[in-house]
């Protein structure tokens with residue numbers, strides 16, 4: 001598998017794992033706040049990269065310990081997001097090794113529909129990688145479209 005395919009696979013796998021930890025409903029059970037032990041009536045969760053932050057109502061205490069957070073949440077992944085990530089992982093598989101693929105001519109932007117790609121760094125995967133351009137492992141020189 002090419003570096004680019006591995007990079008994309010890692011990003012989508014991270015996103016899938018993050019989906020598995022997300023709750024889309026405010027916490028409504030009668031468990032006490034883990035910080036002050038007072039009764040709560042809700043909890044807002046903010047999902048960021050790499051950690052999540054939960055704020056309890058009404059005491060406004062915040063926690064970001066993943067293990068503590070998981071005690072208060074049911075995983076509720078978004079089926080649309082999961083389907084999107086599954087499709088992208090399948091696309092990565094299809095383009096990971098040597099294959100024939102479509103590419104742009106760098107200058108004319110004409111499409112060459114059957115270019116042989118020996119290593120798997122094709123235009124399709126480069127386009128998929130574009131949204132991750134700020135990631136520390138993104139190779140600007142090699143993968144720019």
Ligand SMILES: [Zn+2]
Nearest residue numbers: 033036059061
């Ligand atoms: Zn509290």
Ligand SMILES: [Zn+2]
Nearest residue numbers: 095101122124
């Ligand atoms: Zn391809």
